[in-house]
Amino acid sequence: MTDDDLRARLRRADPAQELDPVAPSRVARLLEETMTTTTTTAVRPRRPLIALAAAALVLIAAGVGWLIFRPQTEETPPMATVQLTAPGIQAKCVEPTAATLAGRADFAFAGTVTAVTGGQVTLRVTHVYRGAAADQVQLAQAGDSSEQMMGSGKFEAGKNYLVASAEGSMLICGYSGEADAEGLQGLYDQAFA
């Protein structure tokens, strides 16, 4: 029996020969799970996300509470301020799509950064694509990982940004970033048309 015969015979007994190719959706999901897993946590990335969402909710509650109960001493009209958090994780992402953006975002706006102090970014809202009208958004920036946002990767005073969020947490992975980052404006126009 030659090598080729032997190999052919072994191949006929290959248990994987009838295995269907993996579905593209499964590949995408696997890839997303893998690449969004933080570099410090173990295999399952779920808990940090829950903690993040919880932290975001607390922030929103605090923001709303402050809006309602703050002393009305200033002369300026009250501004509708939205509080968001930006995750500081090292995220790796799959290609963003308008459908995902439209499906996930509950708040999306265009704005200009007016101030960056410590971990806090303040944006003046110029246009709301989705969600309640707001004049100003305050964003707690947990880290400045370059993978997070389209464009330069962080918030800088004076620049224009497109930001989408879900449940108080900023959407990263190509869904938020500098307004002139390649393709981002188009994505927003398509998603919120």
Place this chain on the structure above:
Amino acid sequence: MNARFEALAPALIEAVRRYLARRTDPATADDVLSETLLVCWRRFGEMPGDPLPWAYGVARNCLANAERGRRRQARLFARIAAIDPPRASVDGPSPPDDDLGGAMARLRDADAELLRLWAWEDLAPPQIAVVLGISANAASIRLHRAKQRLREELRKTGTPAGHEGSTEGSRP
């Protein structure tokens, strides 16, 4: 780096998935596939130009870890019960090759694994060497011997080897 990994990953996933399907049960294969992918991603910087044998090597270690786990024990018992009626799915549409299955089962694990990597994963000795973490020379020699031993076993079996064949493919 992201784009490069994303471009490589589908082929990697497909190959590793097959590698695992040949060696363990579906539930463990699923777990180990995600884990393997994660390790590949974290160690992407170390990935050589020919990533597949390296990825098989990662999968091999992940599988070995998983199989040390206690959950594996429970699954194995369930499988043994399920194996009792011979499983057609292992052999696909072609008639089961009991002689081959029996011969493979009688080989040493290391020999059988060399032959599987050669025939099923379609690897040449230098690539097999990467998977197993041995020298190319050693892989070449051991593969040659394993082939001889398999031929020897096949010659010995004149009669079908019964149900031993159904354990093939489940060995780590």
